[in-house]
Amino acid sequence: MNPQFLMDGLIAGAMIGLGAIGVTLTYSILRFANFAHGELLAWGAYLALAVSGALGLFSTTLTRPIGLFSFGWSLPLAAIIAIVLTGLLALAVDGMLFGRLRARGGAVIILVMASFGASLALRSLLEFIFTSKPAYYTKALQIAVQIGGGLRATPDQLLSLGVALAAVIAIHLMMTRTDIGRSMRAVSENSALAGIAGVDVRKVIRVVWFVGAALACIAGIMTGLLVQIRPYLGHDLLLPLFAAAILGGIGSVPGAMIAGLIVGLSEAAAVQLVGAEWRAAVSFVILVAVLLLRPRGLFGRAA
Amino acid sequence: MTAPALSTQALIAGYEPDLPIVRGVDLSVAQGELLVLLGPNGAGKSTLVKAIAGVVPVHFGSIMLGERDITRVAAHRKIGEGLAFVPQTENIFATLTIHENLQLAAAVLPKKLRVEKIAALYRRFPDLATKPTRLAGALSGGQRQMLAVARALIVDPSVLILDEPSAGLSPKIVAEVFAMLKEINAGGGTVILVEQNVKAALAIASRAVILVEGKIRHEGEASSLLGDPLIARLYLGTSQPQKAEQP
Numbered sequence: 001m002n003p004q005f006l007m008d009g010l011i012a013g014a015m016i017g018l019g020a021i022g023v024t025l026t027y028s029i030l031r032f033a034n035f036a037h038g039e040l041l042a043w044g045a046y047l048a049l050a051v052s053g054a055l056g057l058f059s060t061t062l063t064r065p066i067g068l069f070s071f072g073w074s075l076p077l078a079a080i081i082a083i084v085l086t087g088l089l090a091l092a093v094d095g096m097l098f099g100r101l102r103a104r105g106g107a108v109i110i111l112v113m114a115s116f117g118a119s120l121a122l123r124s125l126l127e128f129i130f131t132s133k134p135a136y137y138t139k140a141l142q143i144a145v146q147i148g149g150g151l152r153a154t155p156d157q158l159l160s161l162g163v164a165l166a167a168v169i170a171i172h173l174m175m176t177r178t179d180i181g182r183s184m185r186a187v188s189e190n191s192a193l194a195g196i197a198g199v200d201v202r203k204v205i206r207v208v209w210f211v212g213a214a215l216a217c218i219a220g221i222m223t224g225l226l227v228q229i230r231p232y233l234g235h236d237l238l239l240p241l242f243a244a245a246i247l248g249g250i251g252s253v254p255g256a257m258i259a260g261l262i263v264g265l266s267e268a269a270a271v272q273l274v275g276a277e278w279r280a281a282v283s284f285v286i287l288v289a290v291l292l293l294r295p296r297g298l299f300g301r302a303a
Numbered sequence: 304m305t306a307p308a309l310s311t312q313a314l315i316a317g318y319e320p321d322l323p324i325v326r327g328v329d330l331s332v333a334q335g336e337l338l339v340l341l342g343p344n345g346a347g348k349s350t351l352v353k354a355i356a357g358v359v360p361v362h363f364g365s366i367m368l369g370e371r372d373i374t375r376v377a378a379h380r381k382i383g384e385g386l387a388f389v390p391q392t393e394n395i396f397a398t399l400t401i402h403e404n405l406q407l408a409a410a411v412l413p414k415k416l417r418v419e420k421i422a423a424l425y426r427r428f429p430d431l432a433t434k435p436t437r438l439a440g441a442l443s444g445g446q447r448q449m450l451a452v453a454r455a456l457i458v459d460p461s462v463l464i465l466d467e468p469s470a471g472l473s474p475k476i477v478a479e480v481f482a483m484l485k486e487i488n489a490g491g492g493t494v495i496l497v498e499q500n501v502k503a504a505l506a507i508a509s510r511a512v513i514l515v516e517g518k519i520r521h522e523g524e525a526s527s528l529l530g531d532p533l534i535a536r537l538y539l540g541t542s543q544p545q546k547a548e549q550p
Contacts, residue, residue: 179407179410182399182406182407183407183410185396185403186396186399186407189396189398190393190396192358192390193390193394193395193396194379195378195379196356196358196388197379197382197396197454198379198380198382198408198410198411199379199410200379201379
């Protein structure tokens with residue numbers, strides 16, 4: 001078995017893990033499965049593409065590749081702006097749709113169905129604006145280099161892994177060491193008591209949307225950089241995202257990332273062992289197995 | 304004449320607008336008083352305190368904290384106003400540690416004060432200080448109640464409201480919890496207590512209000528209620544006048 005599957009799996013897993021953190025946070029705090037979360041990945045990728053393209057028009061030096069990487073400064077700058085814009089998009093969707101349904105005391109199933117609608121609308125809007133033709137941040141080719149143990153990776157891939165790791169550590173520290181993180185965990189456990197204890201639950205919900213969308217944006221940009229940018233980029237990752245969120249244990253940030261890596265590595269192993277056509281089945285098998293055998297996941301709390 | 308610590312005027316409240324549970328309550332709690340709310344099941348005692356805390360919608364009337372109208376103040380802002388509420392069940396965050404529970408509550412205070420306030424609470428409740436990194440969900444019933452009260456006390460509230468703090472606790476722990484409330488009251492704190500444990504509550508209360516079908520039916524000195532056979536029979540679930548018991 002070619003050990004290269006480990007690197008492929010880690011990279012796919014890091015993207016899944018980042019997306020799954022957003023799923024797990026919204027699920028644990030807003031108590032519904034947001035099927036529009038994948039669209040935030042795609043919107044993040046396209047927003048970065050648009051901003052990076054616009055920056056390139058202002059200054060061609062910004063598009064010149066930085067060191068060993070395939071992209072210029074326009075992409076990291078665009079990524080920062082895209083993270084903010086994706087966060088604002090998530091807040092806008094919540095304000096227009098989910099927030100109104102919550103205020104009316106809408107049942108969970110109504111929120112879930114609304115998220116299907118939001119997913120369709122957001123994806124169609126992307127196709128309408130950017131067409132369904134694949135796009136790329138850069139046309140520069142990268143050669144994978146030996147990194148030891150028979151593994152090869154491109155500098156872009158290694159940077160993406162580093163960014164994913166840094167993002168997870170930052171979110172984990174936020175959840176465990178800061179007032180807003182404690183408030184998020186408190187709202188996740190008991191939102192009524194959190195309110196009595198002085199936590200502004202509406203503010204926590206806004207932070208959750210923003211953080212989830214920011215991570216989705218990073219995952220989307222990673223996918224766009226390492227694979228390609230398509231309107232279905234996030235939608236195609238939806239099943240792995242949910243498999244990772246549930247395997248990690250709803251509400252657990254490190255759990256979502258570790259489970260994302262497990263899902264990514266399992267998919268890559270399946271490609272080598274049984275064939276690429278079975279890749280999509282892996283997430284499904286993991287999802288069903290966890291729900292049947294250990295519904296609270298690896299790091300989730302008992303009901 | 305000083306304003307009451309807390310008062311309600313013609314308060315109507317309930318989960319649904321057309322199904323009021325609290326039906327026109329005029330309550331007045333003096334500064335430094337320990338008031339116990341009594342009444343049969345379904346009388347609206349818990350709904351009344353939840354409405355005051357902002358957890359149950361108020362449909363009519365007003366709530367004054369001192370001289371400030373807090374009727375429309377959001378639940379999460381009431382603690383900052385000086386009104387602390389300890390619910391009957393699920394009154395701590397089980398998945399957070401003891402210290403995190405206190406840090407969460409202290410977040411409404413200015414940053415400079417937080418560490419000192421938490422340290423003061425640990426001195427007051429040494430049981431909590433023995434293992435602050437312990438998950439609150441692992442605490443015993445009495446320790447949980449202690450943590451819930453500590454969480455509420457962190458802001459030095461002008462009024463502390465507790466909804467049946469004795470529920471589910473052994474008599475020994477109930478005595479400890481009530482002694483703690485008595486001590487808070489002796490220190491000048493205004494306490495409102497909803498209780499089913501009539502004898503123990505009246506023993507520490509200065510005044511009692513009896514609620515029936517969402518309205519105040521009777522109020523008076525705690526000691527006089529204990530000695531009133533009619534009140535005892537009708538509302539307190541006892542046939543004989545009670546003698547106050549020290550917890």
